[in-house]
Structures are given as C-alpha cells and as structure tokens.
Amino acid sequence: MGSTEESERKRRHSNNHTSLSPPPKKQQPMAPVLEERKADPGMLQYQNQQLAQKLDAQRSEIHALEDKFNQLKSKQTSFDETLISVNRCWKELVDDLELLAVNAHPDGTTEVPVLEVAPPVSSDKPDTSSVIPEETFLQRLVRSSASTEGDTLDAALNSRRASTVKTMSYIVQVIQSQRAKHDELTSMLKNQLSSDVAGKALQKAHDDLLVETQSLRTAMEALHLKHKEISSAMTAMEDSRLKDRAEIGRLTGELEDTLAELDTSRRKLAAALRNQKDLPPGPPTPGAVTKEPGEKGGVYKTSKDIRDLEELLERTKALSECRLVDLQEAHQKNLNLAEQLRRLQDSHIDEQRVISSRPYLLLQDQLKFFKAELDRCQANAERFQAERDSALRHEKEVSLKAEAGEAARRDVAVAESRITALEAKLQQCMADRDDLQLRVEELNQLSGRKDTVAELKLMISTLHKEMGMMQLQLNKYKDAAHEVCSLRADSHSMAAVLERKKFEFKNLSKKLADQAIEADVFKEEIRVLKESEQELKLILDMYEKESIESRDILEIQQSECRARAQIQRLQEALDEHSLELRVKTANEAEAACQQRLAAAEAEIAELRERLDVSDRDKMELLETIKAKSEEGDAYISEIETIGQAYEDMQTQNQRLLQQISERDDYNTKLVAESLKAKQLQTSLVAEKQSISGKMQLATSAADLQKQRAARFEEQVRLQLDQLTKAADETRHSNSAVEVARRKLAEAEREVQSLRSALEVSDKELRERGEKTNDVLVVLENERFEKKRLENELTVLKTKHTTAQENALVEKLQEEVNKYRTLLKCSVCHDRQKEVAITKCLHLFCNPCIQRNLEIRHRKCPGCGVGFGAGDVRHVYL
Structure with missing residues (x-):
C-alpha cells in the first residue's frame, strides 16, 4: 500500500514538473498529421519511442533533483535551527537592552530608542520539513515570488544591527552620566552640606518622586487605552489573516484538482500512444485490407482524443497560471500582515509588562472588590428606601379606608334613626285607619244617604291605596333594616380587622424604622470601607516610595563605598605631608563617614520599622474587612427574611384590601338606596319636625353646657378668691393653687379644642361624604369602561391569533414547496435527488x-x- 502511494506521489510530482515545462519540439509535426487525419504507424511508433526516451530522461532528472532537494532540505533545516536560536538570543539581548534603557531613565526625560525586533523566521524562510511530498510543488509555487526578499532581509538585518548598536551606545552614555552624577555626589559629600540643605534636597527629591509616580500613572492609563485600541486592531488583522489562509487553502485544493485532472489526461494520452504502438507494421494483408475502414476509424478517434486532451491541457495550464498569480498575491498580502503584526507586538511589549505586573493586578482586584461592595450597599439602601415609601403609602391608604368606614357607620346610624321614626309614623297611620273604618261603619249605620256613602267609599279607597303604599314603604324599610343589621355586623368585623391591621402596621413601621437604622449603619460601613480603601491606596503609595527609597539606600551605600575608597586614596596622598595634618584629616574624614553611615543605618532601621508597621496595619485591615464582610452577609440574610415576611404581609393586606373594596361596593349600593328613600320621603313633614326637635334638643344641650360653663366659671372665681385669701397661710396651699390653675387652664383648653375639633370633624364629615359619593360614581363608570375595553381586547386578540396562524401556515407551506423543489433533480425536475x-x-x-x-x-x-x-x-x- 505504501509503495503504491509513493509511486502515485512521484507520478504527480513528475506531472507537475512536466506541466510547467515547455512541450517537446518533436510533437510539433503531429499537428498537421492530426489535422489531415492521416496516421502512419511507423511514424507514430518512432514518435512513441522518442517520447518514451524523453520520459525516462526526465524521470532520471527528477530523481536526481529529488536527491538534491532532500540534501538542501536537510541543510535548510539545520540553517533554520541555527537562525531560530540566533534570533531567540538576539531577542533576549534586545529585551535586556530595553530594560536597561528604561531603568536608566525611568522618568522619561530622555527619549529611549526603540529596538526593532527581527521578523519571524517563518515569514522569510519557512520550515519545509513538515510539508508532505504532494505539497512541495505548491510550496515552490507559493515561495517563487519570494526571491526578491533577500535585499529586504539584508536591509532589515542592517537596521536591526544599527538600532542595537545605537541602544548600546545610549546605555554607555547613560552609564557615563551616572558616573558623573556619582562623582558630583562625592564632591558634594566632601563639601559637607548642612542638615537644612540636606533636608531641602531630600524634600525636593521626594517631590520629584511624587511627580514621577503621577507621570507613571498617567502613562499607564494612556498605555492601557492604547493597548485596547491595538488589541482590537490586532484581532481585525488576525481575522483577515485567517481569511487569507482559508483562501490559500481553497486555491491549493483547486490546484491539486487541476493537477489530478492533468495527470489523468496524461495517462490517457500514454494509453492512446501505447495502443498506436501495438499496431502491426508492414504490408497490408487481405484480412487487413478488409479491416482498413475500421483502422481508419480508430486512428480518427485517437487523433480526436489527442486533440481534446491537448485543448484540456492548455486550459489547465491557463487555469494553473491564474491560480499561481492568485497564490502569489495572497502570499504577499500575508507577508505584509505578518510584518504589521510583528510591529504591533514589538510596540506593546512594555505595555504588556506593566499590565501583567503584580502590583497592577493587586490594585485592579482591590478596586473591583470595593466597587462590588459599594454597588451592593447602594442596592440595599435603595431597596430599603423603596420599602419605606411603600409602607408609608400603605399607611395612608389604610387611614383613608378607616375614615371611610367611620363615615359609613355614621350614615348607618342616621338611617336607623330614620327607620325608627318611620315605623312610629306607620303605626300612627294604621291607628288612624282603624279610627276611620270605625267612623265609616258608624256613618253607614246612622245615615243611609247615597252621597255620604259614595264619599265614604271614595275615602276608603284612597285610604286603602295609601295603606298599600305605606305597606310597601314599610316592607322596603324592613328590608333596609335587615341589610343595615348585616352591614352593622360587617362593619364591626371590619373594625376588628382594621384594628388588627393597625397593630400590624405599627409593627411594620417599627421594623421599617429598624431597617432604616440598619441602612444608616450600612452607609456608615460604606463610608468606613471607602476610608479604608483610601488608606490602602496610601499604604500602596508608601510601599512604592519605600521601594524607591530602598533604591536610594543602595545608591547611598555605593557612594559610601566610593567615598571610603577616595578617603584611602587621600590618606595615601597625604602620607607625604606632615603626620599631624594627615592624622587630623583622616580622623575628620572617618568621623564624617561614620556619621553618614550611622544616618544611613538609622534611615534603614526606620524604614524597616515603617514597613513592619504597614504590614501589621495591612493584616489588621484585612481582618477588619473579613469581619465586615461576614457582618454584611448576616445583615443581608436578615434583610432577606424581613423582606420575605414583608411580602407575605403585603399579600395579606392586598387580600384584605380586596375585601374592603367589596364592602365599599356594597355600601355604595346602600347609599344609593338610601338616596332613593330620601327622594321619596321629601314630602314628609315628620322628618323636618324630628330635625327641628333635634335642633331644639341640641340648643337646649348647648344652653345647659353654657350654664354649666358659667357655673364652672363662678366656681373658679370663688376658688380663686379662696386661694388668694389662703395664699398667705402656707406654701403648700400656694402649690395647690398653682396646680389647680394649671388643671383649669388645661380643662379650658381641652374644652375649646374639643369644640373646635367637633366643628372641624363635622365639616370634614360632610365634605368626605360628598367626595365619597363622587368617587363612587366615577369608580362605577371606570369599572364599566374597563369591562368594555377588556371585552374588546379579547375580541382583538382572537382575531390577531387567527390571522397569525393563517399567515404562519401559508409561510410554512411555501417553505415546504421550496424545499421540495430543492430536493428534486435539476435535470429532469421530476424525480428526487438520489x-x-x-x-x-x-x-x-x-x-x-x-x-x-x-x-x-x-x-x-x-x-x-x-x-x-x-x-x-x-x-x-
């Protein structure tokens, strides 16, 4: 299996070389032969032999080139490894030089030269060891346009070398300047500056350090913003680079397909040439003569196939050239993007170092934690404020409903008094009717005149009608009395519920006050946390200053060493002079050095003590923060339980409010019926009489109260006279008189306040009764309008749902038809794709x-x- 794959790879590789190489010159005479459609077997055999020899020669050349290529590849891998190691060492050198340059001038007063980082090795000379043999031709095509990059590489190396040398010279200059500064410091130490001048110098150095820290912070913020911008630009460039890689992969796939097609066409051409080679040369036989038309047809077919193959070969060559141009353009674009990415990475090395530093990360974590705590405390405070507002609103609603219940109870009491008066009047009317009936009977017995009888009958009929009307009114009033009794019981129950709700509301108000106190406590904790955050920032600044001061201590120690060396040199130089002067100067120098050393050691000890104190403060602050966080969690849990209980109480209150609203509806019905009764009974004079009697009773009661007040005033005067007479007797009587006076004044004030309160309450009762009637009428209208709108809304919703269902069904049907058409064959448009x-x-x-x-x-x-x-x-x- 492996041997077949190797042979297939070599065949493709040879086809790649032969496709790019120019066609042999011996194939030119075939064109006229093919055009004339004449096939000479001898000539074809000779041409086939020549082609076979050329193919063998090309194969041997390919094998030799493959050996050379493997040798060059091994050399190239070793060169790439050495180049990578050199590049890595050079990068380390560049990083060290940049660090030295930045440390030499951290204040940024002088411009630090930026070193150019070398481009990655893969961009100039890629590692071809990982390339499979099928893609070697593709890699050669891709890298064929990189032959002109040698000059750019030399220029980049020269610029890199020049920048490194420039940075080295800059560091040498900085070292020399530092040495000059140290020399100046030693000369200043020799001059023995006074303590005041030294304190001023230290204060100036301290101010300079503060300015430097502020500049560093501003620079860090600017670098952070720049890092965000460049990171977004880098992501965009990376996306474009990935797109270019995908495009290159697609083009390579298409190139492989074209090469495979070219390979198949070449195999077909070789098979056709072999078939022509197998034809028997020589004179034709009778059998051959009979088969001559068939041979001509076969030669014609082979020539046609060869022509088609040549056309296909030309097309594939043109396509491969186009693909090659596209690959070169994509490769150049990829190189440009890689160069831009390298520059961006080089420009952001310092920013990444600052962002990834430990103090920056610690400060960022602390800031996030404090922000989260602040947001949580603010949310709790807002929630407590909202709960307090809702509780106040609920209290107002309950008070209004209680006042409405009181007004309803008063109306019920007035209706009961009217009902009793009407019952008494009805009984009186019934007694009058009985008297009239007796009189009618007596008159019928005494006189038999028709006129009197007719009049009496008319009177009786009118009396019967009046009695029926009065009976109807009595039944109505009885029903109203029953309803009033039921309403009275309901009002008593609602009063009990209202009292209970008032008690619950008082408890809730107490809880709300406690929660407000807790919210104040939380605000105080937030303030304390903010102060602790500021203290931590100050401690962090102190740590930074201490780190800078530690660096100053090292410089002082170095200057002390140099001063001691200079003292030794001075002692050796002064050996030539007198012994007394030499001893005196040596003692003075030694005393000065001892003083400086003692001062430096004292400063070191003081700084260490400050560091220990700051560490202890830091630990204490961390412990307090942990304790505060635990207390905050406990408070949050308690607040959640209180909120849950408050929600339960709110649901219960809503249910009770619903019941109260139902009772209010019932009361409105009663009020409407009572208004109808009032309109029907306006003609009755008894109501006026009763009202006038009540007024007389009220006036008589007021007169009695006035008389009582006059009596009280007379009694007070008598008591005052007695008290004035007995004022000289004892101090005890004086105190008793003062107490009596105070009580009397309080009683008078209470009487006046009660009178004014009674008048105000009467006025408010009347106004609230009118307002409740108006509000009830408006509420009924709004309820009717709401029901009508709800019915219209349900009708519109049903119409909307039916319309949506119809549109959705049509849309789905269209999509199903579209998908069915996609699944059908694009040739016959009848059967499905199989x-x-x-x-x-x-x-x-x-x-x-x-x-x-x-x-x-x-x-x-x-x-x-x-x-x-x-x-x-x-x-x-």
Whole structure:
C-alpha cells in the first residue's frame, strides 16, 4: 500500500514538473498529421519511442533533483535551527537592552530608542520539513515570488544591527552620566552640606518622586487605552489573516484538482500512444485490407482524443497560471500582515509588562472588590428606601379606608334613626285607619244617604291605596333594616380587622424604622470601607516610595563605598605631608563617614520599622474587612427574611384590601338606596319636625353646657378668691393653687379644642361624604369602561391569533414547496435527488446520472466537470 502511494506521489510530482515545462519540439509535426487525419504507424511508433526516451530522461532528472532537494532540505533545516536560536538570543539581548534603557531613565526625560525586533523566521524562510511530498510543488509555487526578499532581509538585518548598536551606545552614555552624577555626589559629600540643605534636597527629591509616580500613572492609563485600541486592531488583522489562509487553502485544493485532472489526461494520452504502438507494421494483408475502414476509424478517434486532451491541457495550464498569480498575491498580502503584526507586538511589549505586573493586578482586584461592595450597599439602601415609601403609602391608604368606614357607620346610624321614626309614623297611620273604618261603619249605620256613602267609599279607597303604599314603604324599610343589621355586623368585623391591621402596621413601621437604622449603619460601613480603601491606596503609595527609597539606600551605600575608597586614596596622598595634618584629616574624614553611615543605618532601621508597621496595619485591615464582610452577609440574610415576611404581609393586606373594596361596593349600593328613600320621603313633614326637635334638643344641650360653663366659671372665681385669701397661710396651699390653675387652664383648653375639633370633624364629615359619593360614581363608570375595553381586547386578540396562524401556515407551506423543489433533480425536475458526484458534490437523480455514464464524455450537468463511475455515490435524503 505504501509503495503504491509513493509511486502515485512521484507520478504527480513528475506531472507537475512536466506541466510547467515547455512541450517537446518533436510533437510539433503531429499537428498537421492530426489535422489531415492521416496516421502512419511507423511514424507514430518512432514518435512513441522518442517520447518514451524523453520520459525516462526526465524521470532520471527528477530523481536526481529529488536527491538534491532532500540534501538542501536537510541543510535548510539545520540553517533554520541555527537562525531560530540566533534570533531567540538576539531577542533576549534586545529585551535586556530595553530594560536597561528604561531603568536608566525611568522618568522619561530622555527619549529611549526603540529596538526593532527581527521578523519571524517563518515569514522569510519557512520550515519545509513538515510539508508532505504532494505539497512541495505548491510550496515552490507559493515561495517563487519570494526571491526578491533577500535585499529586504539584508536591509532589515542592517537596521536591526544599527538600532542595537545605537541602544548600546545610549546605555554607555547613560552609564557615563551616572558616573558623573556619582562623582558630583562625592564632591558634594566632601563639601559637607548642612542638615537644612540636606533636608531641602531630600524634600525636593521626594517631590520629584511624587511627580514621577503621577507621570507613571498617567502613562499607564494612556498605555492601557492604547493597548485596547491595538488589541482590537490586532484581532481585525488576525481575522483577515485567517481569511487569507482559508483562501490559500481553497486555491491549493483547486490546484491539486487541476493537477489530478492533468495527470489523468496524461495517462490517457500514454494509453492512446501505447495502443498506436501495438499496431502491426508492414504490408497490408487481405484480412487487413478488409479491416482498413475500421483502422481508419480508430486512428480518427485517437487523433480526436489527442486533440481534446491537448485543448484540456492548455486550459489547465491557463487555469494553473491564474491560480499561481492568485497564490502569489495572497502570499504577499500575508507577508505584509505578518510584518504589521510583528510591529504591533514589538510596540506593546512594555505595555504588556506593566499590565501583567503584580502590583497592577493587586490594585485592579482591590478596586473591583470595593466597587462590588459599594454597588451592593447602594442596592440595599435603595431597596430599603423603596420599602419605606411603600409602607408609608400603605399607611395612608389604610387611614383613608378607616375614615371611610367611620363615615359609613355614621350614615348607618342616621338611617336607623330614620327607620325608627318611620315605623312610629306607620303605626300612627294604621291607628288612624282603624279610627276611620270605625267612623265609616258608624256613618253607614246612622245615615243611609247615597252621597255620604259614595264619599265614604271614595275615602276608603284612597285610604286603602295609601295603606298599600305605606305597606310597601314599610316592607322596603324592613328590608333596609335587615341589610343595615348585616352591614352593622360587617362593619364591626371590619373594625376588628382594621384594628388588627393597625397593630400590624405599627409593627411594620417599627421594623421599617429598624431597617432604616440598619441602612444608616450600612452607609456608615460604606463610608468606613471607602476610608479604608483610601488608606490602602496610601499604604500602596508608601510601599512604592519605600521601594524607591530602598533604591536610594543602595545608591547611598555605593557612594559610601566610593567615598571610603577616595578617603584611602587621600590618606595615601597625604602620607607625604606632615603626620599631624594627615592624622587630623583622616580622623575628620572617618568621623564624617561614620556619621553618614550611622544616618544611613538609622534611615534603614526606620524604614524597616515603617514597613513592619504597614504590614501589621495591612493584616489588621484585612481582618477588619473579613469581619465586615461576614457582618454584611448576616445583615443581608436578615434583610432577606424581613423582606420575605414583608411580602407575605403585603399579600395579606392586598387580600384584605380586596375585601374592603367589596364592602365599599356594597355600601355604595346602600347609599344609593338610601338616596332613593330620601327622594321619596321629601314630602314628609315628620322628618323636618324630628330635625327641628333635634335642633331644639341640641340648643337646649348647648344652653345647659353654657350654664354649666358659667357655673364652672363662678366656681373658679370663688376658688380663686379662696386661694388668694389662703395664699398667705402656707406654701403648700400656694402649690395647690398653682396646680389647680394649671388643671383649669388645661380643662379650658381641652374644652375649646374639643369644640373646635367637633366643628372641624363635622365639616370634614360632610365634605368626605360628598367626595365619597363622587368617587363612587366615577369608580362605577371606570369599572364599566374597563369591562368594555377588556371585552374588546379579547375580541382583538382572537382575531390577531387567527390571522397569525393563517399567515404562519401559508409561510410554512411555501417553505415546504421550496424545499421540495430543492430536493428534486435539476435535470429532469421530476424525480428526487438520489446520487452525488464526489468531485463537485452536485446531486442528481439516478436515471439522469446513469444516462450520463453511458456517454463517453461524462460531465456533470451542473458545472461541466468530468467524472467516472467511481465518483458516483448514493445519497439518502
């Protein structure tokens, strides 16, 4: 199996070479022979021998070229490995140089040269070790346009070398400048600056460091924004690159298909030439003479096949050239995209380092955590505020409904009093009727005159009518009395429910107040968390400053070492002078150095203590944050339970409100009936009399109250006189008088307040009764309108659903018909698709493909691609 695959690969490779090579010159004389449709067996045999020799020579050349190619491939792999290792080392060198350059001037005062990173090796010289033999020709075609890239590679290497040398020189200059700075520092130390000047210098250095940190923060933000923009650009470029790769893969597949077709055509040509070679040369025999027409027909057919094959070969050559041009363009585009991607990656190395640094990630995590805590606390506060508002609204609604219930009870009491008065009046009327009947009987017995009898009959009939009307009214009032009794019982039950609801509302208001207190506590915790966040930021800044100060300590130690070396040199130089001066200067220098060393050690100890204190503060803050988070979770759980209980109470209140609304409807009916009764009984004078009697009673009661008030005033005056007389006796009596005065003033105020409250309550009762009547009428109208709109909405919904169902059924039917037409054969448009051609993946019915298979030139009816019987596969749709 492996040998057949190797032979097939070699044959394809040879066909690739032969397809691109120019045709042999010996084939030119065949054209006129074929055009004249004359076949000489000897000439054909000679040409076949020449072609066979050329094929053998080409095969031997191909084998030699394959050996050379394998050797070059092995050399190329070793070269690629060395180039990759060199490129990796060079990249490391570039990274180190950039790091040194950035560390040399972290403040960004001088412009750091940007090093150019070498392009990837795969873009200039790809690794062909992973390429299978079938794709070697394709790789050669793709890389044929890269012959002009040598100059660009040399230019890139020269620019890279120049940038590296430039960076090295820059680092050397920085080192020299640092040395000069150190020399200046040593000279300053020799001059022995005073403590005030040193403090000012340190303060200035501190301010410079603060400015540097602010500039670094702004630079980090700018880099972050730039990173976002460039990452989006990189994703877009990567997408375009993947699209180009897919296009290259498609073109390679098409090229392989064309090469396979070319291989089949060459095999057919070789078979035709072998058939011509097998023809017997020599003089014709009688049998041959009889078969001459058949031989001419065979030669004609072979010449026609050769002409068709040559045309097919020309078409495939033109197609392969077009595909080659497309591949070269795609390859160039891919190289440009790779170069742009490399530049973008090089420009964002520093940004990725900053973003991936540990302090940046820690700060980002802390910021996310604090933002989440702040959002959670704000949400809890908003939820508590909403619950408080809803509770206040509910309290107002309950108070309004309680007032409405009180008004209804008062109306019921008034109706009961009227009913009792009417019953008394009805009894009086019945007694009058009995008296009149007795009088009629007496008159009938005494006088027999017809006129009096007719008058009496008329009076009796009118009395009967009046009695019937009064009986009807009595029945109505009895029914109303029964309803009033039931309403009274309902009002009592509703009053009990209302009291219970008031108690529950008080409890809820207390809970709401507790929740408001908890919300305030949460706000205080949020404020504390914000302050802790600011403290953590300050601690982080202190850590950064300490890291910078540690670097300053190292510089001081280095300067101290250099100062000691200079002291030694000075001691050696001063040995030539007098001993006393040398000892004196040495002692002074040593004392100064000891002082500086002690100051540096004190600073180091102080910084270490500050670091320990900051670590302890950090641990304490972390513990407090954990405790606060646990307390917040406990508060959240309690709030959830309270919210659930509040929701249950709210559902219960809604149910009770519904019952109250039903009772209100019933009360409205009663009010309407009472209004009808009032309209019917406007002609009765007894109501006016009763009202006037009530007014008289009220006025008499008011007179009595006035008399009582006058008595009270007289008593108060007497008591005041007695108290003034007894004021000189004892202090105890004075205190008693003051207490009595206070009580009297309070009683007077209470009397006045009760009077004013009574008047105000009467006015409010009247106004609320009128308002409730108006509201009830409006509510009835709105309910009727709502029912009408709901009925119209249901009708419209039914119409809409029926219309949608009809449109959906029609749409589905159209899609089914469309899919059925797609499943039918595109040739006969009658039968369904049953078989598929594997070369072009077109579907047809089996009879149409069988008819096409019976033809010599089998081509796809859809695209015209040739196929064989082995390329037909059954498909079950």
